[in-house]
Amino acid sequence: MPKDRLSGRQQAILEFITGFLEENGYPPTIREIGKACGITSTSVVNYNLNKLERDGHLSRDREVSRGLRLADALPGNLVRIPLVGRIVASEPVPMPSDPAVLGEDKGIELTRDIVGVGDDLFALQVKGDSMVDAMIGDGDIVIMRPHPNVQNGDLVAVWLTDREETTLKRIYMEGPLVRLQPANPTMQPIYIDDPSVIQVQGRVVAVVRQT
Amino acid sequence: MPKDRLSGRQQAILEFITGFLEENGYPPTIREIGKACGITSTSVVNYNLNKLERDGHLSRDREVSRGLRLADALPGNLVRIPLVGRIVASEPVPMPSDPAVLGEDKGIELTRDIVGVGDDLFALQVKGDSMVDAMIGDGDIVIMRPHPNVQNGDLVAVWLTDREETTLKRIYMEGPLVRLQPANPTMQPIYIDDPSVIQVQGRVVAVVRQT
DNA sequence: TTGTATCATGAACGCGCGTTCTAAGTCAAG
DNA sequence: CTTGACTTAGAACGCGCGTTCATGATACAA
Numbered sequence: 001m002p003k004d005r006l007s008g009r010q011q012a013i014l015e016f017i018t019g020f021l022e023e024n025g026y027p028p029t030i031r032e033i034g035k036a037c038g039i040t041s042t043s044v045v046n047y048n049l050n051k052l053e054r055d056g057h058l059s060r061d062r063e064v065s066r067g068l069r070l071a072d073a074l075p076g077n078l079v080r081i082p083l084v085g086r087i088v089a090s091e092p093v094p095m096p097s098d099p100a101v102l103g104e105d106k107g108i109e110l111t112r113d114i115v116g117v118g119d120d121l122f123a124l125q126v127k128g129d130s131m132v133d134a135m136i137g138d139g140d141i142v143i144m145r146p147h148p149n150v151q152n153g154d155l156v157a158v159w160l161t162d163r164e165e166t167t168l169k170r171i172y173m174e175g176p177l178v179r180l181q182p183a184n185p186t187m188q189p190i191y192i193d194d195p196s197v198i199q200v201q202g203r204v205v206a207v208v209r210q211t
Numbered sequence: 212m213p214k215d216r217l218s219g220r221q222q223a224i225l226e227f228i229t230g231f232l233e234e235n236g237y238p239p240t241i242r243e244i245g246k247a248c249g250i251t252s253t254s255v256v257n258y259n260l261n262k263l264e265r266d267g268h269l270s271r272d273r274e275v276s277r278g279l280r281l282a283d284a285l286p287g288n289l290v291r292i293p294l295v296g297r298i299v300a301s302e303p304v305p306m307p308s309d310p311a312v313l314g315e316d317k318g319i320e321l322t323r324d325i326v327g328v329g330d331d332l333f334a335l336q337v338k339g340d341s342m343v344d345a346m347i348g349d350g351d352i353v354i355m356r357p358h359p360n361v362q363n364g365d366l367v368a369v370w371l372t373d374r375e376e377t378t379l380k381r382i383y384m385e386g387p388l389v390r391l392q393p394a395n396p397t398m399q400p401i402y403i404d405d406p407s408v409i410q411v412q413g414r415v416v417a418v419v420r421q422t
Numbered sequence: 423t424t425g426t427a428t429c430a431t432g433a434a435c436g437c438g439c440g441t442t443c444t445a446a447g448t449c450a451a452g
Numbered sequence: 453c454t455t456g457a458c459t460t461a462g463a464a465c466g467c468g469c470g471t472t473c474a475t476g477a478t479a480c481a482a
Contacts, residue, residue: 029468030470030471031468031469031470042469043472062470063471065468065469065470066469
């Protein structure tokens, strides 16, 4: 039974583990599980745990006390993203390598299903209303990833060397020229005929706004 | 030393516990800590753990194997917010009580420092570009909280009964009339002279956009 | 009936692991 | 120097806890 067609006893065990983990911060022992689920024998609990592991609901470390973890709520589901600075229209994007743009270890935590894989993420807080055409306002936090190679349609932060301006746009390579498309569909794109004036600083992975 | 004036050994222990917890999903034993930090004696580890507990960096359960948890990363820091439906301009906001607007248990997880306290949160995915004036676009997820009493300046979802339209605006009670202020500062506010035509559906706590 | 697979029980084995005790080294105050 | 608080060592005690074994109880197919 690879799916959730599990016995009532196994379901009770799973629920108990979940609650125990949330309450105590560490997994229960076999005997604690048995006591909570009305099972007198440790081998029965062990048997059901192996069953649950085989079905992919949890994973176990042999010979280790409390050596089990749930399949969901995997470690690393939560990512701490450093808030490395502010982003304004009149300056290039500060990069995480910059010396201590924000001294303290400010940061924001998001789950992997929002930002995807990778550990080179960094966050910037938007200063000013210069990016309303990207539907990004003052105080918004943009999560970015350094982007070696850009793909068509990516929402990227670009530094326009000729205008001395940072902007967030979707980028499209269209033959000899580059189209920068605002996220706001009511606004007009910018066409660049000299690709050397644009520097892609990173790709926008997500935007978070607290109100 | 109530603050972070802790010895190098204690700092090493804390860091190891953090990493171990992230990697394995359960806390390390005293002996595992000692081995990783170059401490041969279990009593020394025990001594330092008690120290760290006294200073509030972690908490321990006596006589329990792996019975420790870090002070931060407390349980409940993460909130699972149900995604109960979509929000469009032409309909009132669906409420979490509505019968199964989204059958599956879709949801989004955020940390408490983003959404604040309270467990009555729900999430809606924006459909269409009707809320660009609130700097919210197609596909954005708005986190909302049912809002019994509205305060001036709150960003709220309102249903305008006369226009049959849902909109997200900041709300200000100004004597006899109500001002609905778009988040985009370049746009003009709406003034309502008859408060009965507006129904506040909830307060916007946060907005998340994945790109 | 006789298989095999699934699930439950209780007991025993043995290392895992927190605890505690004794001892000693370091360092600043008296 | 001595004193005492802080820190580190090493070893031993004893229950905690995962593992394994022997034994049945159902249930379904041959």
